[in-house]
Amino acid sequence: MKILVSGGAGYIGSHLVRELSTQQDYEIIVLDNLSKGHIKSIPNGIKFEKADVRDKKALERIFSEYKPDVVMHFCASISVEESVADPLEYYENNVVGTIYLLQAMKKHNVKYFIFSSSAAIFGNAKKVPITDNMRPDPINPYADTKAVVEKLLAWSENAYGLKYICLRYFNACGAHESGEIGEDHDPETHLIPLILQVALGQRDSISIFGDDYETKDGTCVRDYIHVTDLATAHIKALEYLIRENKSQSFNLGSGEGYTVKEIINAARNVTSHPIQAVVEARRIGDPAVLIAESTRAEQILGWKRKYNTIEDIVASAWKYHKSHINGYNDH
Ligand code: NAD
CATH class of the missing domain: 3.40.50.720 (NAD(P)-binding Rossmann-like Domain)
Incomplete structure (x- = not known):
């Protein structure tokens, strides 16, 4: 085919x-x-x-x-x-x-x-x-x-x-388990690569936009x-x-939500870097919680996720970013 x-x-x-x-x-x-x-x-x-x-x-x-x-x-x-x-x-x-x-x-x-x-x-x-x-x-x-x-x-x-x-x-x-391919957007706007840039010394801190949402630690859940x-x-x-x-x-989706602070903590565990975070004002239009109901895809398609913990996901991203400090470096 x-x-x-x-x-x-x-x-x-x-x-x-x-x-x-x-x-x-x-x-x-x-x-x-x-x-x-x-x-x-x-x-x-x-x-x-x-x-x-x-x-x-x-x-x-x-x-x-x-x-x-x-x-x-x-x-x-x-x-x-x-x-x-x-x-x-x-x-x-x-x-x-x-x-x-x-x-x-x-x-x-x-x-x-x-x-x-x-x-x-x-x-x-x-x-x-x-x-x-x-x-x-x-x-x-x-x-x-x-x-x-x-x-x-x-x-x-x-x-x-x-x-x-x-x-x-x-x-x-996350990234492929080999660490050979991964996330390299220009400009990068996604949370995990931005957090890992702090661990790589490429940015001083990660911004948390709002910590007064009605969630378990006040930060947005995704x-x-x-x-x-x-x-x-x-x-x-x-x-x-x-x-x-x-x-x-x-x-x-995974059907589970993680707060921004939980993602930062997962990255601290994976990278052993303190990763400084700075709380800033909420961004307009950011909902507090977005979580998928994905069981229909599992049942109808027979789809089964392999990555079930946020640590595993962040670790796979870290493997790629560590070995591609400037991404693919081809632009
Ligand atoms: P990406 O920018 O890495 O990939 C998009 C690719 O499309 C790039 O390789 C780009 O060169 C190519 N492209 C763009 N315009 C083109 C055009 N006119 N002709 C030919 N090629 C063109 O983005 P991604 O994160 O891999 O996202 C892939 C798709 O998934 C997109 O449709 C995006 O809207 C959707 N999506 C992404 C996310 C996410 O979290 N990254 C979430 C929801 C939906």
């Missing part, structure tokens, strides 16, 4: 490519414009096309040449702050880019699509844990681009018979899900799509 992985040189896509490449059944083609991704994250022997999903001619060539059976769509612009500052750019990349990809799929009769959606579509969810059937209520342009694509997929199933799975990731984190567990969920989703020929949407 041939799988086109858009955004496969990015953080989550590269971990999926790594997992898929260990199985015989799949031929992988990575499409990435390398605006944020890293060619070094792709294993040798994997076909790679440097292309932009907004380039219709490039898509036509790639679909004609490789004739994929499935598209896994990771590529997107991913910063909430940037999306607020430049919403048109975000809708162009995340929505228009996806439309072009879906048009190429329709033309070339590719029926299966797996989409990297986000817990962000639920906004300031009024109820936790967040179930798969809760109504999306995005509160920023980035989140809205994901919600719009989810709707687009439902209409495309109705019109063209597309079969898709939307996977709404909660906080993706659901952290290991990137390899996200990758295996994609493979389970793919198997389900082929087996059942049925569209679905799933939340992917």
Whole structure:
């Protein structure tokens, strides 16, 4: 089976490519414009096309040449702050880019699509844990681009018979067990890499935005899900799509929440570094608690997480960051 992985040189896509490449059944083609991704994250022997999903001619060539059976769509612009500052750019990349990809799929009769959606579509969810059937209520342009694509997929199933799975990731984190690939966003906005930069002496302290929330230690609670567990969920989703020929949407988290202070403490334990933390004002729009209800994905897809403790997750990230002090260093 041939799988086109858009955004496969990015953080989550590269971990999926790594997992898929260990199985015989799949031929992988990575499409990435390398605006944020890293060619070094792709294993040798994997076909790679440097292309932009907004380039219709490039898509036509790639679909004609490789004739994929499935598209896994990771590529997107991913910063909430940037999306607020430049919403048109975000809708162009995340929505228009996806439309072009879906048009190429329709033309070339590719029926299966797996989409990297986000817990962000639920906004300031009024109820936790967040179930798969809760109504999306995005509160920023980035989140809205994901919600719009989810709707687009439902209409495309109705019109063209597309079969898709939307996977709404909660906080993706950690790194491959080998320590060879990991998280290298530019700019880095994710909590665990930022904390580990303190342990590496690259920043003086980590900011805690608000310690007066109604949570056990006053700091925000989030659901952290290991990137390899996200990758295996994609493979389970793919198997389900082929087996059942049925569209679905799933939340992917651990079902457990950790406070910011708990994450910092886990990093202190893993790195044996004191990691200085500084409490600052709350950020606008940060909900106190976001936790996924993921049991439906487990039951329906047969997905099982391998990483169950926050220490294990942080340790895997630390293994990567320790050996890649400046990330992939390829931009
Ligand atoms: P990432 O930035 O590491 O990966 C995105 C990849 O897409 C990059 O390699 C980039 O070069 C590529 N790309 C962007 N625009 C492109 C375009 N127009 N054409 C071709 N390639 C393009 O981000 P990530 O953290 O790996 O996220 C992957 C997906 O998961 C995104 O869709 C993101 O919205 C979603 N997601 C991520 C998280 C998280 O915690 N990281 C949480 C929820 C959802």
